[in-house]
Amino acid sequence: MTVEPAQREVLSRIQPLGSEAVGISCALFRTLAEPVACDIDYPPFDRSVMDGFAVRSDDVREAPVTLRVVGQIPAGQMATQCLGVGEAMQINTGAAIPPGADAVARVEITESVDGGRSVRITESVPLGKFITQRGAHARAGDVALKAETLITASEVAVAATAGAAELNVYRRPRVAHLATGDELVDVAATPVGAQIRNSNQHALADLIRTSHADPVSLGTVGDDRDALRAKIEEGLGYDVFCITGGISMGAFDFVPEVLEQCGVSFHVRKMSIKPGRPTIFGTTDRGTLVFALPGNPVSAFVGFEVLVKPALSGLCGRSHIPPPIKAILDGELAATTNRRSYFPVSVRVDDDGAIVAKPLSWGGSGDPVGMAGADGFATRAADSPSAVDGDRVDVLLFGQRS
């Protein structure tokens, strides 16, 4: 199965999670489950855009002209009197325009006269100048943020303005992950004999966090059917369950068999990608999404980016899979086989603003060390010729660095 149908298999089986209310201080990188509407007009009053003097535009038509200063309006206060003919009031940026005034003369075109009792306006000011009308940016009831919006700092500014002290957002997906293999030892241990460290446990947890979901590590299980079955049953209690290793053609690769015994139905089994071919996607009756990823660290990364990440967005109502970006290749990529291929690349913006992808010197799917500095995968269709310096290639960004 190629990538696009596999992604459709995943997205077609996703129901957005339930929602919950969170305070605006805890809303970063959550996804709105319902729109946010403005409760009042914004700005809530006619407002000065500049520091200067509120005036009647008729009075300053024949500038220069001198007006009597009858008060000062600081931000936060309403004027207590109406501006009469021949009068001006000192006003600050953001302050409310007094009744009677219809323009603001910015401070740069004013001169204090008679110890501040009057002000000389040196240029005429048209009607409405430097005034933002009440409701100019939004009206009470306007939708300020649509449902399914990912909340970043930009949207937090909007929500705060709209009075949304609490936001109704999708629950964060809870993602259990389990590494399998008798060869795995903890990071803190020194491998002996044929052992290696369990890097997938930590990399997967941080891939899940970067996708704005909550990882729950179920640790490591050896190549033992009963122990594996117990751990899988635990994992199936979460929204999503990721298991790495044990899905290849080896004599001890019984993860698929035990998953099926636990009631997982497979919808994707083997993908036409390199690395990552053995990747499996399945579901349970109660709707748990199950991803069995290869044990090779880079293969697991590819499987995560291609299937798991879109699933985690989809669980929060964001089911659009962004297309890869085009980048300029700084280096070479080998011709591909009959499978779509993924190559770890570092990505930079050059001084001309172009996006440049540099292939990492990488020893293949079993080489986690070569992932240092990887910002994404260059991806090339099956049966592509080799790519050389300066070619434009597709890049899937991990989207992790700021």
Place this chain on the structure above:
Amino acid sequence: MTVEPAQREVLSRIQPLGSEAVGISCALFRTLAEPVACDIDYPPFDRSVMDGFAVRSDDVREAPVTLRVVGQIPAGQMATQCLGVGEAMQINTGAAIPPGADAVARVEITESVDGGRSVRITESVPLGKFITQRGAHARAGDVALKAETLITASEVAVAATAGAAELNVYRRPRVAHLATGDELVDVAATPVGAQIRNSNQHALADLIRTSHADPVSLGTVGDDRDALRAKIEEGLGYDVFCITGGISMGAFDFVPEVLEQCGVSFHVRKMSIKPGRPTIFGTTDRGTLVFALPGNPVSAFVGFEVLVKPALSGLCGRSHIPPPIKAILDGELAATTNRRSYFPVSVRVDDDGAIVAKPLSWGGSGDPVGMAGADGFATRAADSPSAVDGDRVDVLLFGQRS
């Protein structure tokens, strides 16, 4: 002062923060204060890349040939015997090559014979095929991750492989932030008269979090010198202090004066940018970085992106300011004045992989509602003509969405 000299003023005054050890599970988005070296070779033993049979390449030179199966090597275990002439051992991906074997015949070119007691190898296999030599990806002592690397999931995989259960990383910057202005009320309150909600407090906190630093809100202070001074003195106790509002030309704009009374020396005062001109950068004797940003929400955003964000990276040893990317404009941008200008844009990747920037319908620097969906600022030099549909424009990405 234009942007580049202002950024140099900031970066030239930055000392990286101290470092601390964190467990690998807590290292996401921290920055390494020292390199991570591999403690052992990786892989730590000669390893099979495929499921199949470990063989002697001499034995299969004249394939097809039938070999005696003398054992099975699961991942995690070393063979207990040497492979002799005419023998094969079943081996799984990731398992250790037994002594005597020098190639792996993948399972697809093998056939079980005599109930598994022998195996027929249908193709010849060259010396070394499907074996990753011990140390092929990294040698003990090799630097796997350089100092000053931002840790993402890619680097976590590397660190785990290198045995770095703890990592020495820079302390996260602690950033106090304070909003000033008598007009500000809490998000949960309904503004009356000339009041508006304090959106900067929440937006700044999340900009700081997105920059991998820890915000500490000092709340809001009115336009009162004594109260302001007390809050500023509190703010100067942090690594970085951001204050919004009160820096324009209004009668109540005494933030700069009080900052100076509190011992802040200014190095940037007014920038040739729009919006955001009044932005101030200063330092105290004890090294606190002080940023006074305009109260207008979009101006504060610009000041943050232009000066504060590079400072927060610099405090963690990452002092490279990435250049803007080039994007294709979907819409129009007005001609600029004699200042570099910033326009909020949403950014998408189109089906051709091109990056497209769409200007938001935005009411100017006082319009936070127009920031909904902003992924960055299109930025244009002073005295630029208007830009139209299809033009290539520079975009500073906030880098927040995945």
